Amino acid sequence: MFERFTSSAREVVVAARREAKDVDHSIAGTEHLLLALVQDSDGLGGRALRRLGLDPVAVRHSIDTIRSRGPVGDLDVEALGSIGIDLDAVRRRVDAAFGPGALDRAGPTRRWRSPFSPRAKKALELSLRESIRRKDGYIGTEHLLLGVLREGRGMAARILADAAIDRTAVESMLDTLRGSDEADTG
């Protein structure tokens, strides 16, 4: 499905996988797509995100915050905390003994073989649909961003919602950027 991607969009997808590998998750989730998008200098998607006030540092911070609070896979941090078990402490000790990410890797084996999480895959599919909807004929970083937004349930969608970046804001920012690009070249 990547043949219609622009070079910027391809770079974002590759960078998302690299981001996932860097933190030893090896499965790229929507949060890695968002992280790659916000760091992409050329594409409309990254430019729109930064103009809307998001930056790589903020995204990384949000990812860390959500990870430390929310359930880790199927482990509920708060519920365990209510019976006096500090999951972060357990994870620190287990990872110290068996290597980084050991506790997460010991979880249920995943049934898909894609380098992307099901939600990230969904976001990529939706980016194709966004491109078709606009009759653009290519998939650019702006479609990736809209795809991530439309997916709606992944970590990226949560981060965007927390930053008050919704579809309306993105669409209008994209229109503004498209307008100024045309003015520059025209």
Place this chain on the structure above:
Amino acid sequence: MPDTDVLTEASSSTDPVVGLAAVSSLRRLVERLEVLQVDHARRLGWSWQQIAAALGVSKQAVHKKHARRER
């Protein structure tokens, strides 16, 4: 306010939603720790018999549950 925090904590401990989620998560946590420890013991050369004895279960049970990861 500290008072409210204490109250929230006290009430949450009798909330079945939290209590059951805790039990369920604890069970999964135990499963993960078992996977890590069994794999580690195997790497150190422990037999299934030794691992089963340490876990307090039958050799068949521990083999059935964990041996497929080695294949």
